[in-house]
Amino acid sequence: MITLPDIEVCTEIYSSASSLVYRGIRQSDNTPIILKVLKADYPTTAALIRSKQEYAITRSLDIEGVIKVYSQQDYQRSLVMTLEDFGGESLEKFRQDLPESYCPMPLAEFLHLAIQLAEIIGSIHASQVIHRDINPSNIVLNPATGRVKIIDFGIATRFSRTNPSFQNPNVLEGTLAYISPEQTGRMNRILDYRTDFYSLGVTYYELLTGQLPFVTDDMLELVHCHIAGQAITPHELNSEIPPIVSEIILKLMAKNAEDRYQSAAGIEADLGTCLLQLETTNKIEAFPLGMQDISDRFQIPQKLYGREAEIETLLAAFERVAGETKEQNTYPKSQIELILVAGYSGIGKSALVQEIYKPITQKRGYFISGKFDQFGRNIPYSAIVTAFQSLMRQILAESETALQQWRDQILEAVGAIGQVIIDVIPEVELIIGAQPPVPKVGAIEAQNRFNLVFQKFIRVFSSPEHPLVIFLDDLQWVDSATLKLIELMMTDSETQSLLLIGAYRDHEIDAVHPLLLLLNELRSRSIAVNQIALAPLALQDTCQLIAETLHRDAASIAPLAELIQRKTAGNPFFVEQFLKMLYTENLIEWAGRVSTGGGRHGGTTPTKPWFS
Known part of the structure; x- marks a missing residue:
């Protein structure tokens, strides 16, 4: 329990990995309050910043359906927020404690609640805020008064179109069972306010059917379900759900944001039509959805135009290295492959490459990337280092059991000279621990030693069980040491399930550029090298x-x-x-x-x- 002046802390009501929540009373005016404090004794700077951001965003939302925050103050080495207590409990708690009433909910009660939630989310969006974590734990209801409020703006953001990065599911922001495909960072799509509509759809699905649309304990499989899986239609699980209500929920849960509702008002209007029919005729007939779904935002669709053939070429290359082939062996299998994407700046090279996110997730693979810099050509391995630093962060986010397996495999691969890898990629030490120093040798011997141990190192991460895709951008500025490393990777007969993708501006290199010389050398040795030339849009x-x-x-x-x-x-x-x-x-x-x-x-x- 925490101790604060003028506050009586009554009971702990919630505990998460990052915070503790208590019920209490402000003694000066006998007002019931909620206290939210960071859980760690020594919170990180990032956690403190996030808590202050949560307070600022919540404070700015003067909305009836959003929990009110009174103050935030220092507490020991942490921060504590004081919020209103209107006598409610989370929908998740009601689902656990009163399953007969909330798991699933009766249709009429659901529609009343669903309309309120759509209205509240619309007001939040009108205030230029995206919640990013809509789920039953963050929806608080007081059944006696019928008041419902949305809480926990810990990862909320101001309106902006952000591009989440490819990362381990363990460190994704949001509640994994409810997050949108684009919020996983594996959809090559910008994140905007419509991510909340997907999470709202999953919440509606669970409230009406009594179960989540995708049920699995495997986090990577759950991510893939959000990206590509098709949920069972709600009315197939619960025959009391009218098909048109199922359609509303599935429209909210569309994989592409453009196919969802575009406004909270549109959701509210269609749910209102359902409720009106139910109250007047005791049944809900089908009607055209989205008649009042008017978007007030100017948005450019995020899909790629005119790149169908190029996407097919890229995906076929991944299928080959991942051990899958098209029908009738149109594409023979290969262990490793290099594919180059050429074109002007802004032509869409990176956007094309990111289309590979979906199949990588399905095959439980890893995607890492690095970018060469025009003014860093004298820094060897710069893009390779960046790429493998991100891979180490993905691995460090895995379970302790998986981490131990990686530790054993890496140590077996690098032997007694693991420090050679650590000197270039310091994050490796966080996995395998400190390593003994290696003997000093000449420059050429040192590079050969690094190349040898790096070949063994990369084999650890590329296998049929988890293919590895490395994307190196701006190869027109590649350094000679990296080119040599690429040659060794592509000619290593023991490496498997590795796809190396490179992008470069073809108008900035000539016939004697080291990159083209390397490609010619690889082709002469029968190494699989594919080329995609991106032309301007027709x-x-x-x-x-x-x-x-x-x-x-x-x-x-x-x-x-x-x-x-x-x-x-x-x-x-x-x-x-x-x-x-x-x-x-x-x-x-x-x-x-x-x-x-x-x-x-x-x-x-x-x-x-x-x-x-």
């Missing part, structure tokens, strides 16, 4: 991108598409920036949109003549 693809952004048919925006194609030369990055410029300069006017199935046309209209 006018047809640019037209499709613009039409789907502005929610107009292709014919009506053809003049604009031709203009943008001329101005940008079909470079996807420039196309996106040009569209944003038109919008921010009020050269096009956003009139809202209706999601698929809606009746309103909406879209964007020009406010000034097209310019040339």
Whole structure:
């Protein structure tokens, strides 16, 4: 228990890995309160910053459906927040303690609650905040008053489109059973406010069916289910759920954010229609969804346009090194493979490579990446080091049992000269511990020794059980030591299930560039080297991108598409920036949109003549 002046702490009501929550009373005015304190005796700087951010965001939300925070103060070496206590308990606690009423919930009660939640989330989004952790534990209900509030803004963010990184499921932010595909960092998609709609859909699913859509104890399998798995339709699990309510939930849980509801008002409207039908006719008939789902945000779709063949080439290469083949052996298996992606800056090389996230997750593989720097060509192995540092962080986040297995395998591979690897990748020491010093040798001998032990080191992480994909960007600036290491990796007969992907600007290298010389050498030795040359978008693809952004048919925006194609030369990055410029300069006017199935046309209209 904690001790604070003017506060009587009554009981601990919740404990997580990072915080403790207590019920108490402020004695000066006899007000019931909730106290939230960081759990660690010595919280990290990151934990303290996060707690202060949670306080600031919660304090800024003057919304009836959001828990109110009174104050935050220092407590010993930590921080404690004081919040309102309106007599509620979390839905998760009700589900555990009163399963007959909340697991599953009766349809009418669910609809009343679901409408309230949609309205609250809409208000949160209108305040430019994304919660990022909607689930029954963070929804508090007082059954006596019917009041419901959303709590715990610990990982909430202000509105921005962020790109989560590929990382171990153990360290993902959010509650894994409820997070959206894009929040896993393995979808090559930007994270925005619609991540909350997916989590809300999973919450609705659980409240109505009594179970989660994806049930597994394997975290990586759960991530893959969110990305590619199809949940059983709710009304198949509970026959009392009308099919149209199932459709609403599954629309919320669509894998791509563009296919979900685009506004909380749209969710609220469709749920309201269901409730009205239930109360007036005692049944719920099907009706078109999304009729009032009007988005007030200008957003460019995140999918890739005009890259279908290139994506297929990339995925086929991964299937070969992962031990899978297409039907009739169209693609023969290979142990290791190199694939190069060439094109101008902004053409979409990195975005294309990230399409490999899904199959890597399915095969329980690892994806690591590094980037060469124009002014760091004299730093050997810079991108390789960055890539393997991220791999070490992924491994350090695994269970102690798995970590011990990795420790044993690495020590067996590097033998008595593990310090050679630690000198280049210091994070390795966190896994295998301190290693004895190695004898000093000349420069050439030292490089040969490193190359030898690195070959053995990399074999540990690339296997049919967990294929390894290494992505090295900006190879036009690669150093000679890394090129030699790439050659050794690609010619090592004992390495398996390794896919090395490189990206470079082909207009910045010539025929005598060391990279091209290496590629010619590898091909002469029958090493699998594939090349993907990314061309600018065709006018047809640019037209499709613009039409789907502005929610107009292709014919009506053809003049604009031709203009943008001329101005940008079909470079996807420039196309996106040009569209944003038109919008921010009020050269096009956003009139809202209706999601698929809606009746309103909406879209964007020009406010000034097209310019040339």
